[in-house]
Amino acid sequence: MKKMSVIIIVLIACIANSFADVDCSKILNEQIYDEQSYANLSDECIENFKYIIVKGKDTEQKLKALKILRKSKVGKNCGFFKDILLSVNSMTVQQMIIEIISEIHDKQVLPIILPYLESPFYAVREAVIMALKKNGDDRMYPHIIKLAKSDDAINRIYALEALYHLYDNRFYEIVVQLLKDQNKSVRYFALECVKHNEIIATLPYIRAMAINDDNDEVKVEAISVLASLYDKGAYYIYVRSLGSHLDGVREAAVDALIQFPSRDSALYLSRQLLAEDETYIKRKIVKALITFRTAGDIRGIQKILNYDDNPSLRMYAAYAFGIIKDERAITLLIKAMDDDDYRVRAEAANALGNFKGKIVVIALLEKYEKESSTYVKTAILYSLKKICDKGSLQRLFSLYCNENDAIHKMILQQTIHHIIARSFNQY
Numbered sequence: 001m002k003k004m005s006v007i008i009i010v011l012i013a014c015i016a017n018s019f020a021d022v023d024c025s026k027i028l029n030e031q032i033y034d035e036q037s038y039a040n041l042s043d044e045c046i047e048n049f050k051y052i053i054v055k056g057k058d059t060e061q062k063l064k065a066l067k068i069l070r071k072s073k074v075g076k077n078c079g080f081f082k083d084i085l086l087s088v089n090s091m092t093v094q095q096m097i098i099e100i101i102s103e104i105h106d107k108q109v110l111p112i113i114l115p116y117l118e119s120p121f122y123a124v125r126e127a128v129i130m131a132l133k134k135n136g137d138d139r140m141y142p143h144i145i146k147l148a149k150s151d152d153a154i155n156r157i158y159a160l161e162a163l164y165h166l167y168d169n170r171f172y173e174i175v176v177q178l179l180k181d182q183n184k185s186v187r188y189f190a191l192e193c194v195k196h197n198e199i200i201a202t203l204p205y206i207r208a209m210a211i212n213d214d215n216d217e218v219k220v221e222a223i224s225v226l227a228s229l230y231d232k233g234a235y236y237i238y239v240r241s242l243g244s245h246l247d248g249v250r251e252a253a254v255d256a257l258i259q260f261p262s263r264d265s266a267l268y269l270s271r272q273l274l275a276e277d278e279t280y281i282k283r284k285i286v287k288a289l290i291t292f293r294t295a296g297d298i299r300g301i302q303k304i305l306n307y308d309d310n311p312s313l314r315m316y317a318a319y320a321f322g323i324i325k326d327e328r329a330i331t332l333l334i335k336a337m338d339d340d341d342y343r344v345r346a347e348a349a350n351a352l353g354n355f356k357g358k359i360v361v362i363a364l365l366e367k368y369e370k371e372s373s374t375y376v377k378t379a380i381l382y383s384l385k386k387i388c389d390k391g392s393l394q395r396l397f398s399l400y401c402n403e404n405d406a407i408h409k410m411i412l413q414q415t416i417h418h419i420i421a422r423s424f425n426q427y
Contacts, residue, residue, distance in 0.1 A: 024048045028064055041072040050080075054087045062088075066096050075100070078108040085112065091121040098124065102131030110137050117143065118158055125158060129165050141170070148174045153183040160189040167197040179205050184215040191218070195225045203231050210237050220248045227256035235260065242272050251281050258288045263296075270296030274303055279310055286313075286320050295326045302332050305348075311341040318344060322351025330355055334363045337376075345371070346379040353383030361389045368399065377408055385415040390423035 024045040049065035056062055074080045078101060085097045098113050109131070116128045132140045144166070147159035160178060163171055178190040179202060187209070194202050203226065210222035223241055226234040234256075241253035254272070257265045269285045274297075276282050282304060295301050305317035318336055321329035329351075336348035349367065352360050361384065368380045384392055393416060400412040 027068060028052075028061065041068065046072060046074055050084060053084055053093065059090060059092055062090065062093050063096060066093070066100065070100050076104050076106075078104055078106050078112060082108075082112050091119075091123055094119070094121070094124045095127045098127040098131055102127075102134055105135075107137075109135065110139050114140060114143050117147065117162060118155065122161075125161060129162050132162070133165050140166070144171075145174065148178065153181075153186055156181065156183070156186045157189050160186070160193050164189075164193045164196050167193060167199070172199065172201065175199060176202060176205060179209065184218055187213070187215070187218050188221055191221045191225050195228050198229060200229060203229065203233065207231070207234050207237060210234065210241070216246055216248060219246075220252045223249065223252040223256055227252075227259045230259060232260065239268050242268060243275075247278050247281065250276070250278070251284070254281060254284055254288070258284075258291070261292050263294065266292045266294045266296035268296075270298070270300035273300030279313060282308075282313060283316060286316055290320050290323050293324055295321070295324050295329065298326060298328050298332075301329075305332055305336050311344055314339065314341070314344045315347045318347040318351045322347075322354045325354050327355065330357075330360060334359075337363070337367050342373040342376050345373070346376045349376060349379040349383055353386040356387060356389070358389075358391065361387060361392050365392060365395045365399075374405070374407070378411065381408065381411045381415055385411075385418050388419050388422050390419055393419055 024042075027041070027045065028049070046069065049069055052065045053062045053069075056065075069075065069080075081097050081101050081104075085094060085101070088094060088097070094116065098116060101109050101112060113128050113131055116124055119125050119128070140162075144159050144162050147155045147162070148171075150156055150159075156178060159174075163175065167175070175190060175193060178186055179194070181187050181190065191206065191209075193199075194206065206222050206225055210219060210226060213219045213222060223234075223237065226237065238253045238256040238260075241249050241256075244250050244253070250272075254269065257269055266289060269288055273282060273285055276285070286301060286304065289295060289301065301317045301320055304313050305321070306314075308314050308317070314336070318333060321333055333348045333352050337345050337352075339345050339348065349364060352364060364380050364384055364387075368377055371377050371380065384396065396412060396416050396419070400409060400416060403409045403412055
């Protein structure tokens with residue numbers, strides 16, 4: 001009889017566990033959406049989900065189980081999630097567990113997550129840093145200081161990752177020391193920390209790095225940081241760096257000078273065009289001069305317009321002169337209308353439409369008569385229409401009478417009509 005009772009109890013337990021497993025499976029597979037089901041999750045389900053997270057192989061299933069546990073009765077239990085955290089190696093799972101723990105307002109949270117500041121996974125370290133920032137517990141700082149003073153460069157970088165988000169003035173001296181670090185990567189990350197937190201007091205150290213650092217990447221980053229912090233005291237460094245043999249340094253110097261639009265900046269940048277051989281840097285300088293609305297030393301853009309091997313750059317130079325509207329460029333643009341590339345000729349003709357005067361009009365009219373490209377001739381006509389000089393009417397009418405191309409004839413008619421309408425009273 002006793003034996004029979006034991007068997008019945010075992011069967012009942014098995015059936016109960018079987019139902020529990022079915023319910024857990026339904027919840028995990030999102031066939032049950034009732035939040036109350038999560039809150040009233042059975043102990044069997046909780047252990048089942050914990051087993052899936054620790055021992056399972058399907059990451060998606062693990063994350064689903066964590067989301068459910070987050071809403072269950074163990075959702076505020078630090079110890080429960082600590083056990084799981086210590087038992088898993090998955091970056092994604094660790095990241096979510098840290099996020100869950102960070103929402104638990106308990107003093108136990110800090111010692112649980114702090115060691116993960118040294119995780120080899122960036123996403124995990126970032127989750128810890130965001131949790132520390134959220135909770136604002138000063139007990140974290142000794143650990144960060146310990147990392148910053150570590151003999152291992154990786155740990156010092158981890159410290160800087162934390163300070164990037166958690167910096168305050170108490171860490172100034174540590175950041176300064178890391179700016180002087182022997183490891184180039186540490187110095188680079190220290191510069192990122194300075195830029196993000198706008199640590200103005202470090203500018204003298206960064207100026208020294210921009211000039212003297214023995215690593216090119218660090219030197220470039222130092223110049224970029226000085227510019228991002230609008231350090232006018234480093235202006236001489238930007239100018240000096242234009243003469244560097246390193247493309248990256250020159251580009252950083254150009255970017256820095258762009259932050260300080262002035263007549264002097266325009267002169268330094270335009271003169272750099274006389275020596276610069278990198279196309280992308282030339283383009284960046286021309287763009288800056290367009291923004292400044294000045295050609296600076298006109299010889300810079302002139303060199304590109306008349307002699308550069310890249311037709312695209314020559315076009316850009318012509319366009320720049322048209323936007324800047326420096327009258328010294330008129331003769332240069334007229335010369336550019338003889339360029340071998342029809343696109344450059346058209347852009348030069350288009351740019352001349354932004355100027356006035358007899359020399360411009362005559363040059364455009366004469367070029368129209370000689371030009372063979374439809375594209376260029378169209379650009380010339382639209383420039384003449386834009387200039388709207390009534391002195392051009394006789395020549396335009398003569399061109400209209402002799403033009404055989406229907407499209408050009410139509411544009412000529414429109415141009416003549418536009419000039420007459422603008423220049424004479426109509427009754």
